[in-house]
Amino acid sequence: MGVVGERLQPTLFERSHPGRGGGKIPHPPADALARIPEAARRATPPALPELNEPEVVRHYVNLSQLNYAVDTGFYPLGSCTMKYNPKIDEWAARLPGFAGLHPMAPDAVAQGTLELLFELEAILAEISGMDAVTLQPAAGAHGELTGILMVRAYHRDRGDTERTEVLVPDSSHGTNPATATMAGFRTITIPSAADGGVDVDAFRAALGPRTAAIMITNPSTLGLFESRIGELLEATHVAGALAYMDGANLNAILGRFRPGQAGFDVMHINTHKTFSTPHGGGGPGAGPVGVRAHLVPYLPSPRVVREDDGTFRLERDGERPASIGRVRSFTGSIGVLVRAYAYLRAHGASGLAEVSDDAVLAANYLRARLRDAYRIPFDRACKHEFVASASEIRQRTGVRTLDIAKRLIDKGFHPPTIYFPLTVEEGMLIEPTETESLETLDAFADALIEIAGEAASDPAVVTSAPHEAPVRRLDEATAARQPNLRWRGMTGAQTPCPD
Amino acid sequence: MGVVGERLQPTLFERSHPGRGGGKIPHPPADALARIPEAARRATPPALPELNEPEVVRHYVNLSQLNYAVDTGFYPLGSCTMKYNPKIDEWAARLPGFAGLHPMAPDAVAQGTLELLFELEAILAEISGMDAVTLQPAAGAHGELTGILMVRAYHRDRGDTERTEVLVPDSSHGTNPATATMAGFRTITIPSAADGGVDVDAFRAALGPRTAAIMITNPSTLGLFESRIGELLEATHVAGALAYMDGANLNAILGRFRPGQAGFDVMHINTHKTFSTPHGGGGPGAGPVGVRAHLVPYLPSPRVVREDDGTFRLERDGERPASIGRVRSFTGSIGVLVRAYAYLRAHGASGLAEVSDDAVLAANYLRARLRDAYRIPFDRACKHEFVASASEIRQRTGVRTLDIAKRLIDKGFHPPTIYFPLTVEEGMLIEPTETESLETLDAFADALIEIAGEAASDPAVVTSAPHEAPVRRLDEATAARQPNLRWRGMTGAQTPCPD
Amino acid sequence: MPYGPHTADDRARMLARIGIDAVDRLFDDIPADLRSGPLRLDPPEPELELTARLVALAGRNRVDLASFLGAGAYRHWTPPVVDQLLLRGEWYTAYTPYQPEVSQGTLQSIYEYQSLLAELTGLDVVSASHYDGGAATAEAALMTCRATRRERLLVSRAVHPHYRETLATYARGAGLTVEEIPLVPDGDAAGTTDLDALGRLLGDAERPVAGVVAAQPNVLGLLEEMPAIGAAAHAAGALFVAVVEPVSLAVLAPPGEYGADIAAGEGQPLGIPLQYGGPYLGIVACTEPLIRQIPGRLVGMTTDLDGKRAFVMTMRAREQDIRREKAASNICTNQALLALAASIYLAAIGPHGLRDVAASGAARATELEAALAAAGAPRIHAGAYLNELVVRVPDAGAVHARLLERGVLAGIPTAHLLPGEPGLEDGLLVCATEVTTTADIERFAGALRDELGASSTNGTAQSPVAGAA
Amino acid sequence: MPYGPHTADDRARMLARIGIDAVDRLFDDIPADLRSGPLRLDPPEPELELTARLVALAGRNRVDLASFLGAGAYRHWTPPVVDQLLLRGEWYTAYTPYQPEVSQGTLQSIYEYQSLLAELTGLDVVSASHYDGGAATAEAALMTCRATRRERLLVSRAVHPHYRETLATYARGAGLTVEEIPLVPDGDAAGTTDLDALGRLLGDAERPVAGVVAAQPNVLGLLEEMPAIGAAAHAAGALFVAVVEPVSLAVLAPPGEYGADIAAGEGQPLGIPLQYGGPYLGIVACTEPLIRQIPGRLVGMTTDLDGKRAFVMTMRAREQDIRREKAASNICTNQALLALAASIYLAAIGPHGLRDVAASGAARATELEAALAAAGAPRIHAGAYLNELVVRVPDAGAVHARLLERGVLAGIPTAHLLPGEPGLEDGLLVCATEVTTTADIERFAGALRDELGASSTNGTAQSPVAGAA
């Protein structure tokens, strides 16, 4: 009921009432389906919920109020870049010319979108320092798969078929090793050095003729720039492997470091992080992939081509035979890319540089503010995020990072990413982003410091948190042991169709 | 912070930070204002708040969550018809063709809107049983003024200048007498009879050669149909006066009673009630006025005219010389009227009849359910709303209607209208509307019955309510004694303009 | 019914509880001879078909023209954030905040609106909103009568004609007299309120004046000598009502500074779509001493029982629901959502942005003036203007119609706007804002040049000329 | 930076606290030789100008044509309530619900989505979403390999070519073999999966098949013998993947009923705008025994410490963030907001509405078939179809291009869709849905009649003919 009353909501199914709803679509002729053979028809209508529009609205309005969101408060979820999503981008994606265009429309009908995509590729190529970009992948992990499949095709085309391994640092995001597996590679995990960077010796030891690629997240998931990246890249190339950069953390280095220019062969970009397309409660995103010239032949098809007369078209089937093929249906998550394009245009060169400067400044400011209350495992200049650890607090008080995270909820903040990367004990990865004000950063630091105090003075208040949220901690064990993944017991929409 | 944290929000001014914002409008040339004389220029820039867009969004998203609304729950505010506002209507009003049309656009440019208005007039004329309708008035009270000014013009044109009084029942809405005053009339208040209707004898006694008009709300603000309306109308007309119907309660009688056909001379309609255009936290609305033939010459100008060739135009200046003139700038609250039109089309004849049937059914159902716990002063078939009274509860327990209203908040409901009409002691005017489900009606009745129980068993919990809202009861006395109606203390946006 | 919840079964249960057998019984109190038959309207239209109908209707309006229309409603660019926030059901499906405990959102937003407009106007008391600029001006004029207990109003003829007509309608109802202050016919001050005439009108001691109403900028786009008008009014014991355009207040002196007692105006330019005239936002602001005369709602800051800051409707004894026939006005439903739109717009665009909007309009208007003059349509007036101006075009009405066929909405013929006003027979009132593009201006000037070349060769003046013919 | 909060002063305060003098210091860890110069991009564009740019670009797409395009993406009418609810920041600016206590909105909505799709597909386990129909199909195929520990996949050639190509790309990566099941070339079953050929392919005991993938309706709009395909697959120890279109499931038998182990498909028809291809909604559903193989997120119902019902992500051990290289898939970011759109669409349109949508498409398609046949373009196939069909048009590619000039988007030349497929050289795949109007159909048929009349007089058949040439 919003501002007052019970906040948790019944399910759509509990709200259902046979005979409700209707009035939206004219009824087709009664014999509309007569020509469909009985055997192919559905015997029992699906038992979908029947609601009238007012109930639908209340359901989703009230449910939405149970969510924490960037639009309601500070969301310093490390590695996820939860920054402000400009509203003009939402408007742009909904322009009928963009939103209503059919993906199988002939090129002549799609010139506006094709031009936008072509321009966007160029902008991303400039930012990434790459020679070409594909906009097809639907997310970061999808971009990784696309990139690693190109690596595979590259080696295979050169007859280099013994390269079956991908080196991945232990601090990397889970998508990296999972991608390697999906692309048919074996993952070799490289430990981190004491300074948080890749252990270069271990790396050199693992590198060899079986190495197809290295996947480096830079800045790393610890928020640290790999300062020995030059060495790593050189060794990789000397070994005949390719260097993949996980660009999920590009937000930190816009205009400061262009991976392609620096020697990476291929990288993906998360538009839903760096270019602020909204995360949507878990998606959608887009994961454009940039490549250097030697990988261009392998880019997925179709790409956008500009003709001499200034018109645009999609590549035709088979036009680039070395392509790894499609990684999805149609051309890409265009609605997401329209938003990214608008964001990029609004910022321009100077704005993008400021994005990174301010993101990095904010992270370092928080690091400085939290230094006394929390252990900062790598207490040097971080990039857009940094890891703090409650390991000492835990030793002293028994209060764990999980508890601190839950207690932050009581204080009105979304918790940071916790226990990631897995390499840091009781870690929390804090990413403030560039769109949060100093007042907000201070309030958050104050809250975390206060909680550190509570852990000492009144640990129970922390370990039993949250107290103010719509629900308390959940029974995840039962959820996994006896999974209830769908509603049962609707009796089916067998009521006569209402008018 | 939405789902958790402090719910009350700082003001825009407290959120302001000099130097924030910008990036939306290109800067004009520095000399853009050079040709404006110094004397006409503003010396100090206005001290408006400076926020970046993320802060603006959080401000208004979080503030909005402090509101109870139809979209979040049951809002049985009597006399206000807080029913569901269909979302297609919001969509329609935002179509660029409607939203972007300039009010001084020539007729040729405005054919779509003019056609819609013309059709809407016809639909409302049919519903009201009137001969013609003006769509100009911006709200119900504005419609009243328009109608009563037409009455005035009518009498004056007939040389009937001694008619200086307007008869208004004591249960009427405050806008009725206030309107009479604005139109230069004296208000004569007519008491109610024991059955809640107009006291016909008192009415006859007051009626006379000085009576310009009677203003009858039908169904009345007690939710009762004036069943002696035939008598009242006849007496009015015999006395040479005109009969105005306050149509705010039209929701109850669609397709059952057409006021013009029944003998009323003029009435207004609240689109924001009967035809579900949203109330917007207090507005906007629209108050179309229907008249019988003898008042058509006085309708405000301009009206929409249909030419023989099927095109539409606005009346030209002076085309209908007896018109009372304009009651506002431009043509009307068109955006509101587009919504009403969509609503009317979606419902059609049968849907509108169902609206009233179901609204009346719901009100009578609630009346039946509450009969044992509350006094129902007029316990007969009501229309779309009814009055319940806590007078007996107050006598027994000291708990007042105000307390009960506040306690309803704790139970997740918006309170009904209380202490209105003023004629009922400890009254609450309950209007459930036709869009609320039986489950909701039952939950509301249960809550009210429970509160009646609490009043007896634990009156303090009721008199100190609400307990669950973002704020407790307010200090209205100080607010009125030492009015603080604006923020002070912003130091002014004298910072250099940010880029 | 498309949005209703009730099935036949639900209805049966309700009837049973009520103890009747048919809904018809609930209408037995309508006298049989007064009952109506079924409505003669179309059947319900499913939303899918309704969509097509509405799209077709909207498509019959032409909003793709190069438009130079102003005169009280202005094309502006509104950041999309404004409408996206307005579309939240918590805002637009709430009612008047009668229950403050569950309406702090609306209440705080109104308080903020009052504060923002107080700052823009330089006047401390701002009502929560009125119907529109015309109604606001009328209510402001009525305020002066209540406050001075006088019954005569003077209105500059350069106040928007719709506002003057609305004021006349309201005044007629209230039994008040309205007289118009003529405009200076020629010379440097041509087109502005005639101060001498004002002096004469105020000088009639028999018929003391309650209020003087003038607009800044006026309906011809010209800047008035507001301090002088105010001083004259005050010298005669009258109150001074300034009709203002809120975006201009980013750069023009605020009414509170030049002695206005009341400001009235149209808030549409603050982020509200044109919509062929409404819903718009009537602004009324006044000085503290007039606080008990102001019509409409006021929201004040206060505390709750726990001492928490909170907001509430206040000074309600002026309002119709309390005072009935003695109320300051009959206004009830107002334009709260539009006031919210204006606040969000101001918050989103910021003070510098607002200044840029106003100054861009001025810059575009300068460009427009030059282009039209070069095309043979010089400015008519000599006085200063902000972003609207009148140019002379021989046979203005006909040229206007022909330009429309060429996709140019060439402003408004002044002969329609101020019929009979000397010197304006051949004028077009044109307007530029920050959304006016150079391409639009060139299109206008080019088309105009063609038309003027085609229609006559007896050359019109090629450079601006002050004063009327 | 347009949306940033920091002033020079703020930055100075932050630097001071960090103890450095310039932001540049924070980038000292980037080796000097690898630092980049300033980006060679345009300067920031104020939103006002960006608005104009975007409107111009969008205007260069043509969305005003009479369109008969389908083939995997479908024009439908979506109740406006869907997008208005999606635009709430609480939905679209949240992230993956890692903290369930402050994410019950998203979690419950995913649980509801899973339940709705389980009901539509007749399969109990539904993932929280995949990238799109193509990726979902590929993931479903990979599941069959993991579950059977086999490495050979059979895909009907009547599965959308993009899906087949995506599957091929994924399979190549994973080292799997994909073979296509040919289509029946002629006769009553022309255009559907060749069951005999399928039998032969499954019969190869040396190379056991993990999964058989077929689509219902297939990409030519035809209805397949799904039970027979499933039975054949199962007989060979393979799993059966049905590629489905969710709106059709209102009227067609659900995969769970005809023996599919997995359903995959594109959720776009459930209220998601066309957007030139995305973001869309990949659907994957499976039977309970396959639960540990399903990739992507799952949300389950549970309780909190107080016993209150609540929702949480569950069975996470399949996912990359926990399992890393052993995960069921690398998927992380998915299409949650689109799953929400689909749920709201289903809730708003209801079961009867969904049936009406599906049946209206069928009715419109019948109308279209008749009109095109009368215009000289008879249907090519004899089999049953729902709302997409292939008609024969001599020189289809050229006619298609000429119709485009006349404002008709005449579907898709089948020669492009399934190059080399016998009998489809001269076909157009056309589609009708509830938004197809009679006027559009007449426009198409009229233009086609003109074109066919103009281009040749050697009469094509005037009545439907079964089978391929």
Ligand SMILES: Cc1ncc(COP(=O)(O)O)c(C=O)c1O
């Ligand atoms: C470092 C890193 N790499 C890869 C990814 C995967 O990106 P996506 O979630 O878009 O698939 C993420 C996402 O959180 C990430 O943080």
Ligand SMILES: Cc1ncc(COP(=O)(O)O)c(C=O)c1O
């Ligand atoms: C009976 C009645 N009359 C008149 C009005 C005034 O209508 P409005 O608020 O639109 O001015 C109302 C509004 O609540 C009302 O209930």
